[in-house]
Amino acid sequence: MPLAVRLSLFYASLCLFGGVQLPFFPVWLKSKGLGAQEISYIIAATMFLRIVAGPVVAFLADRLGDRRRIVILLSWGSLGAVSLYLVASGFWQILIATLILMSLFPSITPLIETTAMKAAHEQGIDYGRVRLWCSITFIAASSGTGWLLEWQPASIIAVCLVGAIAVNLAGAHLLAREVPQPRLAVHPGGQLRAALAFTRQPLFLIALTAASLIQSTHAVYYAFGTLNWQKLGYSSDVIGVLWGIGVVAEIILFAFSGRVVARVGAVRMMSLGAAAAVFRWTMMAFDPPLWMLFPLQALHAFSYCAAHLGTIHFLTRATPNAFAATAQSLYAALSAGVLMGLMTLAAGSLYLQFGAGAYLLGAGTGVVAFLGTLVIGARWNGGKLAPDAMQDEGTPSGDQGRNGAGC
Template sequence: MSFAVRLATVYGTMFLFTGVYLPFFPVWLKSQGLDATEISLVVALSLFLRIVVSPFFAAVADRIGDRRRVMVWLAWASLASAALFLWVEGFGPILFVALVLNAVFPAIGPLVETIAMRARIDQGMNYGRVRLWGSITFIAASAGAGWLLEWNTPSIIAVCLVAALVLNVAGVWLLPRETRPTAAIPHRRQFAGALGIGRHPIFILFVLTASLIQATHAVYYAFGSLAWQIQGYSDAVIGLLWATGVIAEIVLFYISGPIMARFGAVRLLMLAGAAAGLRWTVTALSPPIAILFVMQALHGLTFGAAHLGAVQFVAQAAPPRLAATAQSLYAAMASGVIMGFVTIGIGPIYQMLGPYTYFVMAGAAVVALAGTALLALRWQGGLIVSEDEEEEENDD
């Protein structure tokens, strides 16, 4: 089995879980008696854990030079924590389990992305065509879970989450052991390098801009399915709406090789910001189902182009030996800090405005688009902290 196939399998098993969790975890939370504010708190507080936890595990992986071993630990911990959803009841216990799960499972993502982007650079592997298998399994999971909900109680969602994580453990085990692992990095030198990247003005601008683009999906992730239920759409149709967005991702990822080479990181982020402004403005108006499907297709740009731009920026801007740390710093902000604050904020707003809350997301997209323009002026496409500079800082 080739390395690309093994890596595609890891992506596929990861996104089986995500394909159930993103669209239907809020539905399960509602079935457990949580209101809109409590749902937004569970989702948002879980995201905040990524601020510290994901960079910590990435730093451990960079330091010991064995990303696979850390991924195995995280996969088993994710399975053990998700299994508790089969028994817990009430806001407090559910929140606790969600916090534990979101402390470990999201930390796998930056490690996989780092391995994949390094394979793209060193071996010429087509990143998009490997990554698209995650999108394919996301479609299968979201559509399948929607179909199961047609004739099962929402408790089936927890069962699906556990089953997906069982497969994720198997997928991670398929990765080959690192026969020539990266040399362990001294604590002091690693900290100096991570600090040098994390405090660099260009990296900060990139993180805030790219994170804000992803945060424009907050209403969609937390309340999209619930809003469509209120509008009268069946769970099967809702699953298809989610799947439509990911189909657009697949198309983009399949042709991503020449697109990434032609557009570059910053222009991909610009495209994502512009598409987000259009998508959320139209979605706020509760358009007819045909137009709604078209807006869902823009997910290929609002998420897909933003994701490609972000991972390409990190691969070009961060030294290879700190790639996982830099990727996790971005992921912690994009999926943790920014997304968390936005998710908490839109809970009460959604209770007042309903689908019109998408207008707030459209406004955030405009701000992000301005950030990408500034980033284009300040970054020329190279390392923002060189290996030599890091060594000099460490020597000092």
């Protein structure tokens, strides 16, 4: 089976879970008798675990050099954990099951992103056309679960979550086996010291922060977008269409991303995403009319997708191969964990006071991110920020960021 097909199938299986969990997990929690405060504790715990578990798992995968085996183990563990939902009851049982599940399943994404980008650069796989299947199955899973809930009790959500991860496990076993890469011997602890030394590089930190800030600008939208549109009197059908436009727009960009990134460049894609976020959230802050919401939602292709594509390509080109998964996991932890969590907390109080004006938080954050991308563009020319090979001591031997190809 061609590698591109294997990766496409895995991405498709990966996002089935998100398509069920993101929209409907709170519905299931409520059906189990949990109150709003208890639900918020469980959801907050999932963000915290992304911060801690992801980088640890990714570092181990980089150290072992066999990401496929780690993905399979994570999928098996996730299936066992999610199956606990079928018998769990009460806050503490559900919390424990969720802590186990969310320490395992989200850690898969950085590993598969690393594998896909490695295939893109070494074998010419079109990353965007592989990745778009994730968005397609997300829509299918969310729509299908919503349809089931029209005639099934909320308990069906747990069954759907188990089924989604079972499919993901099958997809994990379809992944191609990795060819072992020759590695220089390092002293005990050398890999960790080398990783820490690399991640402390100023340009890497600026890029990681700017990329994560762009994604965190969506916090108000994710938390209160639907509530604000309901307050404005839009029906559930219209709101569903508005959300769908954003996902369809990102699918289109993913489909043509190979040519777009080649022409625009990784850093400029990040800048484009930040600029789109500034414009999009500034306009949303003033409750624009319905006709204007459609093109604003289409900007999701830039504020999310272009920024994500630029970041993935930057990390792949700038990061030594030995730390590839570690870098991807740090991006996931900072963007979907630390900054998204902080922005969501801030968005709550701002929305209560200012309503749609809370979107200005995202607009201001986008300005800061845009300035960060300008710094990256001025100082990075497309090469590795450190050599692929490590010295015997396990530390990078120098900064080669100026010796690579243009960005």
